[in-house]
Amino acid sequence: MDHDTKLLISVVIGILVLASIAGAVLARTVKSEAAQKTVANLNARTRSWWVMSGVFCATLLLGPVFTTVLFAFISFLAMREFITLNKTERADHEVLFWAFFVILPLHYFLVGIRWYGLFTIFIPVYAFAFIPFRRVLTGETKGFLAGTARIQWALLVCVYAVSHMPMLLALPLKGYEGQNAKLLFFFVLTVQLSDVMQYVWGKTCGRRHIAPHVSPSKTVEGTVGGIATTVAISTCLWWATPFAPWQAALMALLICSAGFFGGLVMSAIKRDLGAKDWGASIAGHGGFMDRIDSLCFAAPLFFHLCAFYFGTGMNPAPPAWILHWLGK
Amino acid sequence: MIASRAIAAATRLFTGVRRVPVAPHGDGPAIYFANHTSHLDFLVIWSALPLPTRLQTSPAAAEDYWTASSMRRWLAARVFRAVLIPREGITRENNPLDRLAACLESGRSILIFPEGTRRGDGQVGVFKSGLYHLARRFPQLPLVPIYLDNLGRILPKGALVPVPIIAQAHFREPIHFSETETKPAFLERARAALLSH
Numbered sequence: 001m002d003h004d005t006k007l008l009i010s011v012v013i014g015i016l017v018l019a020s021i022a023g024a025v026l027a028r029t030v031k032s033e034a035a036q037k038t039v040a041n042l043n044a045r046t047r048s049w050w051v052m053s054g055v056f057c058a059t060l061l062l063g064p065v066f067t068t069v070l071f072a073f074i075s076f077l078a079m080r081e082f083i084t085l086n087k088t089e090r091a092d093h094e095v096l097f098w099a100f101f102v103i104l105p106l107h108y109f110l111v112g113i114r115w116y117g118l119f120t121i122f123i124p125v126y127a128f129a130f131i132p133f134r135r136v137l138t139g140e141t142k143g144f145l146a147g148t149a150r151i152q153w154a155l156l157v158c159v160y161a162v163s164h165m166p167m168l169l170a171l172p173l174k175g176y177e178g179q180n181a182k183l184l185f186f187f188v189l190t191v192q193l194s195d196v197m198q199y200v201w202g203k204t205c206g207r208r209h210i211a212p213h214v215s216p217s218k219t220v221e222g223t224v225g226g227i228a229t230t231v232a233i234s235t236c237l238w239w240a241t242p243f244a245p246w247q248a249a250l251m252a253l254l255i256c257s258a259g260f261f262g263g264l265v266m267s268a269i270k271r272d273l274g275a276k277d278w279g280a281s282i283a284g285h286g287g288f289m290d291r292i293d294s295l296c297f298a299a300p301l302f303f304h305l306c307a308f309y310f311g312t313g314m315n316p317a318p319p320a321w322i323l324h325w326l327g328k
Numbered sequence: 329m330i331a332s333r334a335i336a337a338a339t340r341l342f343t344g345v346r347r348v349p350v351a352p353h354g355d356g357p358a359i360y361f362a363n364h365t366s367h368l369d370f371l372v373i374w375s376a377l378p379l380p381t382r383l384q385t386s387p388a389a390a391e392d393y394w395t396a397s398s399m400r401r402w403l404a405a406r407v408f409r410a411v412l413i414p415r416e417g418i419t420r421e422n423n424p425l426d427r428l429a430a431c432l433e434s435g436r437s438i439l440i441f442p443e444g445t446r447r448g449d450g451q452v453g454v455f456k457s458g459l460y461h462l463a464r465r466f467p468q469l470p471l472v473p474i475y476l477d478n479l480g481r482i483l484p485k486g487a488l489v490p491v492p493i494i495a496q497a498h499f500r501e502p503i504h505f506s507e508t509e510t511k512p513a514f515l516e517r518a519r520a521a522l523l524s525h
Binding site for chain 2: 076080081083084088090093094096097100101279
């Protein structure tokens with residue numbers, strides 16, 4: 001573990017310690033029942049944050065294989081929530097089996113072996129075509145487009161987008177070889193910190209709602225305050241990234257904005273399906289999808305901007321052993 | 329016991345069903361009844377029960393299916409301790425209710441599906457009279473309704489493979505047999521209790 005990584009982990013531990021102390025103080029001071037409920041939820045969230053940060057840091061330190069497996073599990077659990085709330089039909093059943101047990105593992109296998117060329121098109125091209133092909137075999141035409149589109153969305157959002165995070169570890173960056181774990185850390189920290197800061201600002205001085213029908217908890221004050229604070233903190237972490245401070249600030253602003261809209265979009269889908277939370281797996285937060293909704297849309301954007309401005313070019317060719325195996 | 333724990337844990341992991349901390353009627357034997365949408369139904373309820381209750385509960389299962397191989401026979405007899413019910417050739421002498429009653433008389437709990445067959449549309453059908461006859465023979469036992477949500481989407485009728493959709497087993501308030509009630513009224517009350525929130 002290099003010095004920068006230790007420092008990044010210390011930052012996270014510092015924030016969590018602060019949050020835990022603040023939560024304990026609040027729990028003793030607030031009186032009204034509504035406020036106590038809010039504080040209890042806050043403390044449940046903080047406890048979950050300790051666990052999630054611990055798991056994330058540990059897998060990141062264990063290396064790219066563990067990180068890839070962790071994100072594969074996150075994709076699986078998120079897609080499971082997405083499909084559970086979407087009332088899929090009987091005709092979707094076999095397609096869903098392929099999506100969960102063939103397409104998802106294969107896609108993460110491509111992440112694992114770093115076959116970038118196939119990784120970028122596997123879901124948008126092959127899975128995109130396979131899903132309607134398989135479903136048309138069932139002979140059921142009712143709800144055909146809606147059914148296939150749901151599953152295609154599920155794969156794009158929960159698998160394709162999320163997998164750009166472990167793929168970030170394989171992105172060759174100028175003068176940053178072997179340090180990509182810190183870039184992934186920077187990205188995840190920025191998006192999640194932005195969520196937390198928007199929550200804190202929204203709870204303390206949120207007045208005007210941004211989109212009351214889509215997400216009743218999002219306010220102008222919360223969003224602006226949260227994003228501004230996060231950009232400020234993330235800019236101060238530029239030393240862990242391949243960016244200059246101003247570049248770090250722009251990147252942080254971009255991923256916070258994409259995270260904000262991502263959260264809003266997933267919230268709109270959730271409400272369209274008539275639910276408040278995607279699940280109940282993470283105490284205080286809701287489901288896995290509630291936790292990663294803002295990461296989904298930001299991850300591929302961040303990946304491609306890093307590759308475009310700072311990358312030295314991804315190799316699209318398959319790994320040597322595959323070429324050998326194919327007899328080429 | 330180890331097999332029971334392992335199978336129950338794997339089932340909960342795959343279906344997302346949570347274990348209930350205590351049986352809803354407290355201790356002692358009961359008649360559990362649930363809506364029927366999937367081959368996994370009994371496995372899911374059995375896995376959701378707290379361990380001591382689970383070891384005391386015998387699910388009703390189709391005899392032809394669960395005696396078809398030695399593996400299934402072992403599971404049915406040793407792990408689930410199922411009451412095997414013939415699906416065809418039912419006569420007065422070969423009444424499946426007698427097997428369930430014998431199980432209850434030995435002090436165990438049973439789990440039955442009063443609709444009799446799996447439904448494909450997610451609705452809860454009309455209850456057959458088996459539940460009524462059992463309740464009348466054991467009026468002291470609590471009848472615990474369990475509403476299964478989404479099981480029919482995990483493994484629908486006619487599907488070969490399951491998908492990992494999150495299911496729920498909702499344990500409802502127990503009901504009791506009443507001497508004064510007619511059979512249709514009792515069965516309707518039991519069905520309403522299953523559907524109540």
